Amino acid sequence: MDYLLLTQRLGQQIRARRLNRGLTQARLADIAGLTRQKVIAVEKGSISVGMTAYARVLGALGCELSVVPASMPTLEEVQGVFE
Template identity: 35%
Template sequence: MRLAELVRDIRKSRGISQATLADLAGTTQSKISGIENGKANVELATLRNICAALDAEVVIIPRRTIGAVQSIIDEYLNRDRRLRSESVMSVRDELFIPDSDD
């Protein structure tokens, strides 16, 4: 997925307009529009501000390690799904840590 699509999809999922995102990120609506349409080059500082406004992170991954990193990301995302699907009998069951004598 390209940066333009990611920014647009995340912004829309947060329910905010380009103008609101621009205001939160300290840039202009036309810059956000250009980024989302793939027509504007974005500086790293601007990208970090946009990500902060969207409650997202910028992660730079060297191409040589992409396979290993992708599997780590997939595992992490699947872990979140597994955690949501596991049932907890009670708060006590979730927090119970047995003593070493048990």
């Protein structure tokens, strides 16, 4: 599975969790000790963001990372890789 797709999925899951908790990006950044721009990059699944930033955001959301077998990408995800 393409690493860009994996980080994109992680960012989408983080964004969904943030919204589910009723947090703004600015508030999440405050809790995680990051800038709002860094939270935006995490939610986009940016590969230029270090693992520490992802870990801080996950910790601030009360989540942890777990390794599971990857599912097949959706058509939308595959199309996004080529854009």
